Amino acid sequence: MKDRVRRLFGVTTLVGLAAGLVMGFVVAPREATQGNVQRIMYLHVPSVWVAYLAFGVVLAASIVYLVRRLAAADRLAHASAEVGVIFTGLTIATGSIWGKPTWGTWWTWDARLTSVSILFVMYLGYLLLRGMIDDRERGARFAAVLGIVAAFNIPLVHFSVYWWRTLHQPPSLMKPGPGTMPGIIVTALLVNFAAFTLLYCYFVTRRARLLRLEAEAEA
């Protein structure tokens, strides 16, 4: 029964992702100024959303772990951090691919690029810390503390990087705001948001389950 629920969940996610691709590549019109390159937005923006969602979940799960000492909360934080790091990496990669034809460079110290890459290294450090501690309970405690520090750091990173770059140059308009986008593009984006959120939930539940089985096998 549980297996069937899981499989159904996976299939739904897959269908959602396929629908997102169809919406992004077929249904949504070609953007006038940027051309087809703009279509990467349908992957890029949902990725960064998933990354922030994942780190938010890490914060919540870390607090729950420290207060209640539920091993499940620790596994959720661990799984969510891993998925978050992957999607942060995806955000950087897709942004870079978009930046090459649009800005003419793979990398620039643009405000958003910088703040996302700081998040990336911060949570890589989080995973590194987890990997370095053999004692499960101590690893969970330390990771929870780091997860809380890192999450509270996100707004600081955001503001510092924003001021660092944009006091000297006007904000770079990476994407047109939602208000200026035609309805079909918004719809395509929303479908992808939903699909990526499903994908996040699917990955995290599978990963958390794997972590639990690992712990059970060790015990």
Add this chain to the structure above:
Amino acid sequence: MVVVWKDLLVERRSKETLNALFFFALLLLFIFQFALGPDRERLAGTLPGLLWLGFILSGLLGLGRTFMVERENDCWEGLLLAPGDKSAIYVGKLAGNLLLMFVIEAILLVLFGFFFNLDLGGALPALAVVIALGTVAFAAVGTLFAAMTAQVRARELLFPVLLLPVVAPVLLATVKATEAVLLGESLGSVAHWLKLLAAADVVYVAVGVLTFDFVLEA
């Protein structure tokens, strides 16, 4: 309070950390000079960054030792068993680290002034504010992380790897503010950076005090 006193006493008796850090700071200046060449113009442009690089590198060494002393001297169990609130230990260690870093920073400032012909004069009070705010933020996270990494393998490696990304916003803010202050601008012109630093101070110290119990659990 007792923790500060004990650490200060140990440091005064042995002077090991301070002596080594002083020597390290001197070496850093040599390295900076060699790496960048003698061109004064170029040095002037990179000075705020170099100054903070110096603070942070010596800070990494100094803070990393915070809890190592306890390990080496077999006092770790003593800390764990200490009665009362563990956050008092955090505050004590933080205060000790702040003192240590302030001393090193003062030394580095004098050395920078001497080697790079830096005229601090009028900018000193404003600079002191920036440095104080930045150092509190750096030491607050550093002390918390040092307590964690002291109980982990590969601690010398893990400590900077965890600390540097987290203090990235502090570094951005302090370097930018230092740059402006050294150019003779008033503190008012960097108010947004000072606010950010103050916010970082409050957040880091609060998180440190609240979570230290979990770090020092037996």
